[in-house]
Amino acid sequence: xxxxxxxxxxxxxxxxxxxxxxxxxxxxxxxxxxxxxxxxxxxxxxxxxxxxxxxxxxxxxxxxxxx
Numbered sequence: 001x002x003x004x005x006x007x008x009x010x011x012x013x014x015x016x017x018x019x020x021x022x023x024x025x026x027x028x029x030x031x032x033x034x035x036x037x038x039x040x041x042x043x044x045x046x047x048x049x050x051x052x053x054x055x056x057x058x059x060x061x062x063x064x065x066x067x
Contacts, residue, residue, distance in 0.1 A: 002051040
């Protein structure tokens with residue numbers, strides 16, 4: 001069983017909802033999924049132990065959100 005980390009940034013909560021849908025799809029496929037807000041990632045070690053990392057962010061004026 002693979003383990004995925006979904007990291008998201010959001011201002012209004014919409015991207016978090018999408019992250020939850022992605023996690024649900026991964027879980028339905030028989031894998032583990034954990035969801036974390038990008039501001040909760042403090043160091044590179046926080047990404048260890050996962051087979052996949054999915055990044056999601058809204059864009060504002062063609063730039064990724066900072067959190």
